Amino acid sequence: HLVPVFCLAAHRCARLLQKIKTEHATPQLYTALHRRACSTVSTPRITTHYTIHPRDKDPRWEGVEMERFADEADVVIVGGGPAGLAAAIRLKQLANKHEKELRVCLVEKAPQIGAHTLSGACLEPSALTELIPDWKERGAPLNTPVTEDVFSILTEKYRIPVPILPGLPMQNHGNYIVRMGNLVRWLGEQAEELGVELYPGYAAAEVLFHEDGSVKGIATNDVGIAKDGSPKDIFERGMELHAKVTLFGEGCHGHLAKQLYNKFNLRENCEPQTYAIGLKELWMIDEKKWRPGRVEHSVGWPLDRNTYGGSFLYHLNEGEPLVALGFVVGLDYTNPYLSPFREFQRWKHHPFVAPTLEGGQRIAYGARALNEGGCQSIPKLTFPGGLLIGCSPGFMNVPKIKGTHTAMKSGMLAAEAIFPKLTAETLDSETAGLHVPEYAENLKNSWVWKELYAVRNIRPSFHNYFGLYGGMIYTGIFYWIFRGKEPWTLKHCGTDANQLKPAKECTPIEYPKPDGKISFDLLSSVALSGTNHEGDQPPHLTLKDDSIPVARNLGIYDGPEQRFCPAGVYEYVPLDTGNGMRLQINAQNCVHCKTCDIKDPSQNINWVVPEGGGGPAYNGM
């Protein structure tokens, strides 16, 4: 047929392309060389990252020095969030108590500690009090005790109040409304005081292995690679940090954790993780509307009863009329026309919400994926040379919508399990990483597990004909009355990516236009996140196969990534030739939420870490 003729033409074309000297050419190289059996239309090259196109086969990299500088530490922690910092602090506390020297290095992709942190948040201070009992004297930014707790079911025009009976998971007595970014920054200061080496602005890009397959440490990202994948003059290799044991605290859906799941088969006995996306804004409101300490949650409108999600609105009390509000949508939604960002924007117009925001000014925006799988989805936590902590394996208590206290506790338990092994006299870590299975056992015996076990069936109970209402009834009976002691454990429905229905089976949703006062368009929102990346680098949203987005995502699902990305990274634009579309990836907009890696129905998108220091510049989110 046509194929052999096409291949001959392609071969000739390829030989011609090789003759052209490319000097940091812009990425419109037409690859007609695809040997995969896909469309005969040539796809513009999108992905240039070396994780998809290895450099050892790339002629542009011949002769480039690829050796890396290496350094040794006792413990390396990936991720400067609540879990990573709690682990670092606990390790140093133990080292100081037992008068032992311990080198703890923490790498964090954000340019400063707290800049990539985003959470509601209503913090349960239990873990913090265990870690630093005098947190108040030390100035921890827990300034807003919860004074009022309101729960509603919203309809398009009205609100049904739901009493929060004591014992229900969403009760917030004793908790604090916090700006998590500020708390994380404070934790970072505490860690530095104790002697932890913090390196913000450096992302862990690669896991390193010993010969026996155990984890040896990590390597930070290379810098100075051009957008087309070739080396720039300022190219420099990342650095290797070797450790006796490495803690991975990358947060929800970490990219290194994804590799570790495969390498060590950590997910063979657990359910796939399920997720939600949380979008958040900070507003400076009219003082007359400000009610410090007030916590509002709602479910219902604008989501239908079969789409999990809801809203939060917290009045902070830090000297100015600031509210933190946001919207969460479960990523197991089925309609590819759903846009979590636009659901959030239209929720703000509800008669119960809009009055609070009228006359106010929006000052921040951001988004992040969060875990919803509960204890059914927790993988194996330890492997030779490393452990998983925090939201990476996923310890979020979904009905409480809190995961910070459990994340911190997991970090502390990890430190406590590792410490005796690190300081034991018999240590042979030159060629093998430490295996610390005690961490997983201790976690199972701690309050973290008890708490997660009790609420394990609440989220899955949502999957019934009555959706939200069935879930609420289930919660009322089995959690409030029976405290989660029912002998069965409900399963999730499979991966979030598999839940999307083809576009032709679904109805497009008519979203209202943003009014520019309460609701806003996507691009002005992204500008408020302060996100930016070095422009001349390969897009870090890599595609395993560049042709699948148009063939499958657009063809079958009408390009859901255009709608679920809260930063406008993915756009389907017409081809220059006029017939057909292509996917344009605006990688500079990325806010590192990880939703695309989770929800892509073709699971073709692989989020890898960009050059460290890039990403959002959240301030107290």
Next chain:
Amino acid sequence: MSGRVLVGVKRVIDYAVKIRVKPDNTGVVTDGVKHSMNPFCEIAVEEAVKLKEKKLIKEVVAVSCGPQQSQETIRTALAMGADRGIHVDVSGKDYENLGPLQVSKILAALAKQEDAQLILLGKQAIDDDCNQTGQMTAALLDWPQGTFASEVSLEGDKINLVREIDGGLEHIKINTPAVITADLRLNTPRYATLPNIMKAKKKKIVTVKPADLGVDVTSRLEVLKVEEPPQRQAGRV
């Protein structure tokens, strides 16, 4: 000739962050906001380090005026290749009112104290866009100045400079000691890689106060009000 170069680095709000005016209109919000080294200062540091690598100068000293956090900016300069740092401690109200005149007095005093042969600065800072410090420093020291430099080459005890001016490119030759301010196309700054950041922790940063240098940082300017630019109205066709 001492072979010593002084490089000024300024800590500014990162260029990608959306600026917000404080509710009391006295300034912009800086608390917790992402800061980084002024992009033109990065270019100045890169040029100084390049000169040292070509063995045309012997030592690069990074200087920053500001609060405690300015030391992070000096640390970045050290990681890029500067040898040591001087942190001139100015904080609080003094820092809010710190402008080119006071900074140039400080730099002039340091240049004399350190016996500097060359002062390399960025052409302007992206927060105030003043474009004055380099010129004022040269005037105070009575040194020649090569501003908006897009090419610098040392020739004995003179400097050949290409300046970017409105009309095109101007080629000049100036004597040393001199003040040079860097423009965008002078070079592409290298990254401060992690091993260099770790090494930089061992390099020395000395803290001094403006008074130690005999400089009075009282401002001659008073900020009356800071407000957002007016909202753009829709155009009419």
